[in-house]
Amino acid sequence: MKYALFVGCTTLARLPGYEKSARNVATKLGVELVDMPGSSCCGTTYLETLDHKTGLAIAARNIAIAEEMGMDIVTVCNGCTEVLTKANKELKEDSELKKKVNKVLAEAGKEFKGTVSVKHYARMLRDDVGLESIKENMEKDLGDIKVGSHYGCHMLKPSEIMDFDDPENPTVLDDLVSTTGAKPIDYLNKLECCAGPIMGVRENVTWSVGQDKVNEVKKTGDMMVTACPFCYLTYERAQLMNEEGDNLPVLHLPQVLGLGLGLDEDDLGIGHNNIDASSIVEKVI
Amino acid sequence: MSITITTEGKEFRDKILSTPGAERIMNCYQCGTCTSDCPVAKRVEEFRPRKLARLVMYGQEERLMEGDLLYLCAGCYTCYEHCPQEVHVSEIVSALRKYSLNNGHLLPTFKALMNGMAEMGYIYEIDEFENEMREDDDLPSAPVPDTEGVEAIMRSTGFLDKVEASKR
Numbered sequence: 001m002k003y004a005l006f007v008g009c010t011t012l013a014r015l016p017g018y019e020k021s022a023r024n025v026a027t028k029l030g031v032e033l034v035d036m037p038g039s040s041c042c043g044t045t046y047l048e049t050l051d052h053k054t055g056l057a058i059a060a061r062n063i064a065i066a067e068e069m070g071m072d073i074v075t076v077c078n079g080c081t082e083v084l085t086k087a088n089k090e091l092k093e094d095s096e097l098k099k100k101v102n103k104v105l106a107e108a109g110k111e112f113k114g115t116v117s118v119k120h121y122a123r124m125l126r127d128d129v130g131l132e133s134i135k136e137n138m139e140k141d142l143g144d145i146k147v148g149s150h151y152g153c154h155m156l157k158p159s160e161i162m163d164f165d166d167p168e169n170p171t172v173l174d175d176l177v178s179t180t181g182a183k184p185i186d187y188l189n190k191l192e193c194c195a196g197p198i199m200g201v202r203e204n205v206t207w208s209v210g211q212d213k214v215n216e217v218k219k220t221g222d223m224m225v226t227a228c229p230f231c232y233l234t235y236e237r238a239q240l241m242n243e244e245g246d247n248l249p250v251l252h253l254p255q256v257l258g259l260g261l262g263l264d265e266d267d268l269g270i271g272h273n274n275i276d277a278s279s280i281v282e283k284v285i
Numbered sequence: 286m287s288i289t290i291t292t293e294g295k296e297f298r299d300k301i302l303s304t305p306g307a308e309r310i311m312n313c314y315q316c317g318t319c320t321s322d323c324p325v326a327k328r329v330e331e332f333r334p335r336k337l338a339r340l341v342m343y344g345q346e347e348r349l350m351e352g353d354l355l356y357l358c359a360g361c362y363t364c365y366e367h368c369p370q371e372v373h374v375s376e377i378v379s380a381l382r383k384y385s386l387n388n389g390h391l392l393p394t395f396k397a398l399m400n401g402m403a404e405m406g407y408i409y410e411i412d413e414f415e416n417e418m419r420e421d422d423d424l425p426s427a428p429v430p431d432t433e434g435v436e437a438i439m440r441s442t443g444f445l446d447k448v449e450a451s452k453r
Contacts (some may be wrong), residue, residue, distance in 0.1 A: 012419075054442045107441045194361065
């Protein structure tokens with residue numbers, strides 16, 4: 001299995017622990033992730049709200065790079081996943097629009113053909129590697145750890161476009177976490193947005209959502225797991241902003257899987273997590 | 286008291302209604318599902334998705350363009366998924382942002398973000414410093430974006446000019 005890896009700005013610049021664990025877990029599972037030369041920002045979920053055509057063209061330029069490589073795209077950010085999936089679908093389905101966007105893309109010497117698909121890392125693991133195969137590769141038992149998953153929005157919604165998991169009752173992250181033996185938990189407002197996208201507009205709202213959700217997970221869980229850099233940063237920063245109480249460890253999805261696969265803390269970049277995760281690492285048997 | 290919609294208000298509404306994704310505004314029967322499920326509305330008094338739809342229906346352009354109202358939507362699509370009338374308030378917000386930018390307005394935070402993307406190809410600076418840190422983690426250097434290509438795309442649609450000329 002070989003994919004074009006679209007890392008995305010926030011993970012590239014801010015979260016080496018996420019990227020490192022995603023790459024090493026993929027290797028361990030026999031998946032090759034190839035970097036995309038010349039790729040840029042996906043366009044952000046904001047750009048598409050400001051200018052439809054420009055949003056499509058910026059996304060399509062990145063997709064065109066994967067087309068040249070002849071590989072499907074794997075992303076590690078919910079925002080990038082949504083932006084690229086949406087553009088890919090729209091351009092594949094509307095040939096007139098594709099013509100217009102390709103005219104713009106010619107400015108950057110690219111052409112969108114419509115020959116590849118885009119999937120989130122979690123989707124690649126579930127659908128292409130397979131839960132059973134992941135389970136077979138597990139070397140450690142995380143059975144003593146209770147994990148509150150945060151799905152985030154754009155991995156799932158708009159559901160008619162993302163066409164992935166049930167937006168009201170998703171199971172993919174809990175299913176992946178379960179492959180390690182760890183126990184997924186339910187908690188109040190599990191599906192609520194992290195409000196990360198308005199961090200730059202009203203940060204207090206983001207911290208409020210983050211703290212509320214962390215407090216719910218704390219009631220029965222040992223840690224939180226995320227599959228998106230914005231969601232991760234929300235839960236980490238929301239806790240670091242608030243000096244009261246003990247902080248709840250937040251791990252990236254491949255860090256949890258990697259612990260089960262027997263990778264060490266360094267391979268998983270756990271030292272980069274700003275909330276101490278040693279209580280979790282100690283529970284790995 | 287009766288509510289009347291002015292000619293200007295109607296023109297404004299028609300413009301929003303003609304934006305792809307926002308065509309179904311007039312089907313809104315004000316049930317408030319969008320608002321009760323909105324993570325931002327729970328915490329920000331003035332952000333009521335139901336009211337946004339209502340204000341568009343009555344052509345209340347000025348009230349919609351006030352402050353940072355349009356930028357408080359986190360784009361989580363909860364209202365999109367839950368609306369029994371498929372009005373898609375999130376898409377109405379997008380239509381309003383486009384309208385606002387076409388009239389010369391953009392929130393400074395967004396302006397900086399878009400200008401940054403044109404300049405750097407990313408929304409953050411990712412250069413030698415970041416790449417040295419990446420090397421310490423055995424990570425390959427970040428892809429070098431074709432910044433000229435990205436800027437050419439943003440310029441050719443007229444978007445970048447609009448962003449550069451925009452005021453709050």
